[in-house]
Amino acid sequence: MIAYDITPIDLHGHLFNVSLTIEQTNDEQELWLPNWIPGSYLIRDFSKHIIGLHAESNGHSLAVKQISKNRWQLARSKHPVTVHYQVYAWDLSVRSAYLDQFQGFFNNTSLCLAVEGQTDLPCELHLHAPPEAPQWKVATGMPRKNGQAHSWGSFRADNYDALIDYPFLIGDLTIEEFIAHGIKHSLVLSGRHYADTSRITADLAKICETQISLFEEAPFQSYTFLTMVVGSGFGGLEHRNSTALLCSRKDLISAHQYEMNDNYQTFLSLCCHEYFHSWNIKTLKPQAFLPYQLEKESYTEQLWFYEGMTSYFDDYLLHTSGIIDEKRYLKLLGDTLSRVERGAGQYQQSVTESSFLAWTKFYQQNENAPNSIVSYYAKGALIALSLDLMLRLQSDHKLTLARVMKELWHEFGKTSIGTADDTVINWLNQYPGIDISDFLKDALYNKESLSLVELLQNFGVMVQKQVPVDDNSVGGKASEQPARVNFGAKYKASPQGLDVLNVYHDESAYHAGLSAGDKIIAIDHLQATEQSVKRILERYIPGDTVTIHAFRRDELMTLELTWQEPAKSSYVLSVEQPDKLKGWLTPSG
Ligand SMILES: [Zn+2]
Structure with missing residues (x-):
C-alpha cells in the first residue's frame, strides 16, 4: 500500500502539501514524477513545481538525493519511509494543478510521486481540508474509502496508473x-x-x-x-x-x-468529445500506450484514429442525440473542411506523421503551422466522415462507422489488447463487400486532399466553395460579402494597427514580404485598423498594387503588395435531396 496525504496548505501561496508513506522501501529506492499527462502529448516536466522535498524514517530524517529532473533516490531504511514535499499549483488548465482562495484543481500526475518498482500496489489518497476553507466540497471520480459524498476523506486506487487518472476539483x-x-x-x-x-x-x-x-x-x-x-x-x-x-x-x-x-453548442461538443474518449483512448488504446511511458515521449501514429474518430463523433452525436439539427451539424462539418483545406499543411504532412510528431509539432505550433502542419483532429475527423459514408454506400446503408467503433471496442478495448498500426484497416477488410483499403492507406500515409464533395453528393448534400469575407472568417457559413482580393494572412487588431499572426505561403502578403509578428500601420497611406481594413480591401481588384507600412520589431518597412484573386476557401454544406440521407442525418424538415 502506498499512501498520499494531500492538504491544500497555502491558498495565497498556491501550495499543496504532500506526504507520501511507503511501508517497505527497496534498497536505493527511487521515486519519480511523470513528465507528461496522458491525453496531452507534450513534455511538461511537472517536477519543476516540487519544493522542499525531504524524507524521514523511524523518527529520523533520511537522506534523499535528486538524480535527475524528475527522480529522487532514498537512503536505505528497514522502516516505513515518509517523504514530504510541496507542489506549487498556479496553472489554471486541465493538465496540471491550480490552487487559490476560491478553488483548487489537481491531477495526481502533478502531486503524487511514483514509487519505482511498486507502481502495481494499491494507493490511498487522504485529502485534508485547508484550514481556511473547511466548507469546500470535493469532486472526483476516484472511488471513496471513507467520508461523506463530496466531503474530505480517503480515496482508493488499484495502482499508480489508476491513481493518476482521477483528477480532483475542490471549492464552493x-x-x-x-x-x-x-x-x-x-x-x-x-x-x-x-x-x-x-x-x-x-x-x-x-x-x-x-x-x-x-x-x-x-x-x-x-x-x-x-x-x-x-x-x-x-x-x-x-x-x-x-x-x-x-x-x-x-x-x-x-x-x-x-x-x-454556438458557444453552448461548443461546450456540449467538448463534453461529447471527452465522454467518447472513455471508450476511445481510455479503454481502446494504441498498444504503444500499454502501459504509458510517463517519463519520455510515447510515439504513436494512431492519433488520427483516437482524436479524429472522437472529433467526428463529438459533433455527429450532438445531431443524432437530437441536440442540433442537420443545418447546425453541416455548418460544423463545413468549418472542419474549410480549416483543413485553407492551409498547405496537409500537403506537407500526413495525418500519421502529424500524430507521430504531436510532441514537437502539433503541441508546439508556431506561426508557420498553417503552412507546415495538418491537424490529426480535423483531418482525422474528415477521414472518419469519409469512412462512415463509404461503409454506408458499400453496404447498402447497413454498416455504419458507429457499429465498427462498437465492435473494435469490444474486440480490442474491453479485452485490453490495444490496437497496432494496421488493426483498423485489417478489421474493416473483414466485413463482406467492404473495400476501403486503398482509400484508407492513401488517406493515412499520403499528403493529399480528400475528395469529399462527390461522397457527400451521394447523400444529397451539396458542397459550395465560397470566398470568405476575409482570412479570419474562413468557415462553413455562407459569406454575405465575399472579399474581392486576397490578403493571404491572418491578423488581429492592436492599438498600433494590425498584428500579423500567420502568413500563407505564396499569397499576397507573402510576396509583399510580410511576416508573422509584423505590425501593419497603414495600407495605401491610410491607417489600418480592424474596422478600416475591410473598407480598404473593398477598393481594390486583383492585380492592383498598394504600399504597406509596417513595423518589424522597431524598424519601419515600406512594402509593395499586389492583390491576388481570393480563393474559395469556405466550404458551405446544405442538404439538397433529403431522401438520399438514408439515416446518416435526420432532416428537420
Ligand atoms: Zn480528444
Missing part, C-alpha cells in the same frame, strides 16, 4: 447529478457562473444515453464532468470515469436562454 462547487442509462453522472462547476444546470444536465443525459447505447456498455460505474468556469478559456482532458473541463462563462447556457447558440 455547484453539483448536479443525473442518470443516463441507469448510471449516475454528475455535472460539477467551480467558479462564478450563471448556468442553467437543469438544462445542461438534460442535454448531457441525451449525449450520454446515445453513447452508451452506441457501445452497448459503459466502461465506468459512474461519471463526473469536472468543470472550471472562467472568463475566457477552453479545454478538456479525458479520464477513465471523469473529464476535466475548462470553459468560458458564456459557454454555459443560462436560464431564459432557450435557443441553442
Whole structure:
C-alpha cells in the first residue's frame, strides 16, 4: 500500500502539501514524477513545481538525493519511509494543478510521486481540508474509502496508473447529478457562473444515453464532468470515469436562454468529445500506450484514429442525440473542411506523421503551422466522415462507422489488447463487400486532399466553395460579402494597427514580404485598423498594387503588395435531396 496525504496548505501561496508513506522501501529506492499527462502529448516536466522535498524514517530524517529532473533516490531504511514535499499549483488548465482562495484543481500526475518498482500496489489518497476553507466540497471520480459524498476523506486506487487518472476539483462547487442509462453522472462547476444546470444536465443525459447505447456498455460505474468556469478559456482532458473541463462563462447556457447558440453548442461538443474518449483512448488504446511511458515521449501514429474518430463523433452525436439539427451539424462539418483545406499543411504532412510528431509539432505550433502542419483532429475527423459514408454506400446503408467503433471496442478495448498500426484497416477488410483499403492507406500515409464533395453528393448534400469575407472568417457559413482580393494572412487588431499572426505561403502578403509578428500601420497611406481594413480591401481588384507600412520589431518597412484573386476557401454544406440521407442525418424538415 502506498499512501498520499494531500492538504491544500497555502491558498495565497498556491501550495499543496504532500506526504507520501511507503511501508517497505527497496534498497536505493527511487521515486519519480511523470513528465507528461496522458491525453496531452507534450513534455511538461511537472517536477519543476516540487519544493522542499525531504524524507524521514523511524523518527529520523533520511537522506534523499535528486538524480535527475524528475527522480529522487532514498537512503536505505528497514522502516516505513515518509517523504514530504510541496507542489506549487498556479496553472489554471486541465493538465496540471491550480490552487487559490476560491478553488483548487489537481491531477495526481502533478502531486503524487511514483514509487519505482511498486507502481502495481494499491494507493490511498487522504485529502485534508485547508484550514481556511473547511466548507469546500470535493469532486472526483476516484472511488471513496471513507467520508461523506463530496466531503474530505480517503480515496482508493488499484495502482499508480489508476491513481493518476482521477483528477480532483475542490471549492464552493455547484453539483448536479443525473442518470443516463441507469448510471449516475454528475455535472460539477467551480467558479462564478450563471448556468442553467437543469438544462445542461438534460442535454448531457441525451449525449450520454446515445453513447452508451452506441457501445452497448459503459466502461465506468459512474461519471463526473469536472468543470472550471472562467472568463475566457477552453479545454478538456479525458479520464477513465471523469473529464476535466475548462470553459468560458458564456459557454454555459443560462436560464431564459432557450435557443441553442454556438458557444453552448461548443461546450456540449467538448463534453461529447471527452465522454467518447472513455471508450476511445481510455479503454481502446494504441498498444504503444500499454502501459504509458510517463517519463519520455510515447510515439504513436494512431492519433488520427483516437482524436479524429472522437472529433467526428463529438459533433455527429450532438445531431443524432437530437441536440442540433442537420443545418447546425453541416455548418460544423463545413468549418472542419474549410480549416483543413485553407492551409498547405496537409500537403506537407500526413495525418500519421502529424500524430507521430504531436510532441514537437502539433503541441508546439508556431506561426508557420498553417503552412507546415495538418491537424490529426480535423483531418482525422474528415477521414472518419469519409469512412462512415463509404461503409454506408458499400453496404447498402447497413454498416455504419458507429457499429465498427462498437465492435473494435469490444474486440480490442474491453479485452485490453490495444490496437497496432494496421488493426483498423485489417478489421474493416473483414466485413463482406467492404473495400476501403486503398482509400484508407492513401488517406493515412499520403499528403493529399480528400475528395469529399462527390461522397457527400451521394447523400444529397451539396458542397459550395465560397470566398470568405476575409482570412479570419474562413468557415462553413455562407459569406454575405465575399472579399474581392486576397490578403493571404491572418491578423488581429492592436492599438498600433494590425498584428500579423500567420502568413500563407505564396499569397499576397507573402510576396509583399510580410511576416508573422509584423505590425501593419497603414495600407495605401491610410491607417489600418480592424474596422478600416475591410473598407480598404473593398477598393481594390486583383492585380492592383498598394504600399504597406509596417513595423518589424522597431524598424519601419515600406512594402509593395499586389492583390491576388481570393480563393474559395469556405466550404458551405446544405442538404439538397433529403431522401438520399438514408439515416446518416435526420432532416428537420
Ligand atoms: Zn480528444
